[in-house]
Amino acid sequence: MIINNSLDEVRKRENALSIIKNIVENNGRACLFDLTGLSGGFIASPSELSLLETYVGPAIFEDALQEVGIKHMGGEKVLALNRTSSGILATILTLVKKDSNVVHYLAKLPAHPSIPRSCNLVGANYFETDIFEEFTIPENTSLVVITGSTMDHQVIDEAEFKRIIQMAHERNIPVMVDDASGARLRTVVFNQPRACDLGADIAITSTDKLMPGPRGGLMAGRRDLIDEIKVKVNQFGLEAQPPLVLAMLNGIKNFNGENLVKSYNRKDQLSDLLDLKFNNFEKTPTGVMISPEGLAGEVNISHNLSDDDLAFIFSFILLKDYGIITIPAVGMPGASPTIRFDLSTRDAFNLNLKDLSKKIESSFDKLLDVIPNEEKCREIVFSF
Numbered sequence: 538m539i540i541n542n543s544l545d546e547v548r549k550r551e552n553a554l555s556i557i558k559n560i561v562e563n564n565g566r567a568c569l570f571d572l573t574g575l576s577g578g579f580i581a582s583p584s585e586l587s588l589l590e591t592y593v594g595p596a597i598f599e600d601a602l603q604e605v606g607i608k609h610m611g612g613e614k615v616l617a618l619n620r621t622s623s624g625i626l627a628t629i630l631t632l633v634k635k636d637s638n639v640v641h642y643l644a645k646l647p648a649h650p651s652i653p654r655s656c657n658l659v660g661a662n663y664f665e666t667d668i669f670e671e672f673t674i675p676e677n678t679s680l681v682v683i684t685g686s687t688m689d690h691q692v693i694d695e696a697e698f699k700r701i702i703q704m705a706h707e708r709n710i711p712v713m714v715d716d717a718s719g720a721r722l723r724t725v726v727f728n729q730p731r732a733c734d735l736g737a738d739i740a741i742t743s744t745d746k747l748m749p750g751p752r753g754g755l756m757a758g759r760r761d762l763i764d765e766i767k768v769k770v771n772q773f774g775l776e777a778q779p780p781l782v783l784a785m786l787n788g789i790k791n792f793n794g795e796n797l798v799k800s801y802n803r804k805d806q807l808s809d810l811l812d813l814k815f816n817n818f819e820k821t822p823t824g825v826m827i828s829p830e831g832l833a834g835e836v837n838i839s840h841n842l843s844d845d846d847l848a849f850i851f852s853f854i855l856l857k858d859y860g861i862i863t864i865p866a867v868g869m870p871g872a873s874p875t876i877r878f879d880l881s882t883r884d885a886f887n888l889n890l891k892d893l894s895k896k897i898e899s900s901f902d903k904l905l906d907v908i909p910n911e912e913k914c915r916e917i918v919f920s921f
């Protein structure tokens with residue numbers, strides 16, 4: 538095994554960032570292709586930048602974010618956070634009591650790790666399922682969680698979404714929606730309503746997923762709950778700082794749903810090309826992906842690596858040899874090891890898909906070459 542724990546994940550991430558830095562310095566940013574779907578970005582004018590002072594910044598940009606954020610997310614009030622995970626933590630710290638139950642429904646496991654980790658921190662019992670018929674709300678439940686679109690972009694069925702909110706509200710239990718990518722994917726590509734319009738009490742989105750914003754979290758929902766959560770957010774330093782709020786504001790203003798719809802159409806071409814050589818690539822709404830298990834199924838030589846290890850090594854080969862950035866190499870500890878090639882963000886717009894599929898194929902051939910040699914694999918993942 539190569540990646541055994543969160544510390545290994547932090548180390549591999551540091552190595553991935555060194556590789557990226559090296560490519561930018563030696564070959565230029567144009568030689569990198571960020572296909573994570575989390576393109577980040579920091580849109581700001583010089584006059585806006587000059588207002589980024591500790592107290593002046595929030596006075597201007599937090600106010601502007603209320604209007605723009607509510608338009609994007611619905612709800613009565615929005616709150617800007619350092620990350621989506623921060624918003625999930627703050628909501629659970631505020632609404633969930635020790636020994637109470639939290640139940641979570643999502644289209645497909647696994648849930649984002651910040652949800653079970655936050656429940657663990659407050660001493661709550663956490664249950665999750667991706668089987669709608671098995672979803673129940675036990676006695677002493679303090680929070681119902683719904684994921685709008687999973688880390689691998691599996692989108693919840695709208696009828697199930699509504700039914701779960703109804704079940705929770707019949708018993709006066711608040712509903713938190715993890716809509717990290719869903720706030721755009723569900724609404725723009727699948728024509729679903731915003732989570733708050735479906736009755737969510739709290740919804741949180743990630744401002745760098747499928748939009749040109751910085752990594753950050755934007756929470757929307759009921760004013761009374763947001764006000765309570767905001768207290769915890771400020772007590773524990775989970776809020777977005779003025780530079781982040783400014784870039785979030787401009788990221789949302791510059792969000793263009795057409796790009797999502799275009800990538801929705803282009804992914805079929807990439808999928809057809811990859812299916813000529815592979816069996817286990819799957820389509821996502823805006824690209825293609827291969828799970829660690831799927832990748833292992835493509836490998837028919839003997840080795841001692843875990844499925845996740847294969848995904849990490851593959852992701853590093855794509856990065857080192859072709860400058861293609863995918864999440865397993867750069868992700869935070871606990872991020873999904875699925876390799877996703879997302880076509881919805883800037884670097885993908887002008888990419889020749891035949892060329893991309895060739896690069897994926899030859900990276901895979903290299904993976905087959907190196908996996909019998911575990912030392913070599915370790916070197917690919919950990920040393921630059």
Ligand SMILES: *Cc1c(COP(=O)(O)O)cnc(C)c1O
Pocket residue numbers: 620621622623649651684686687688689715717718743752753754869
């Ligand atoms: C990305 C993601 C998160 C966490 O976002 P961070 O910015 O890393 O905190 C939470 N839930 C889902 C479903 C996600 O895709």
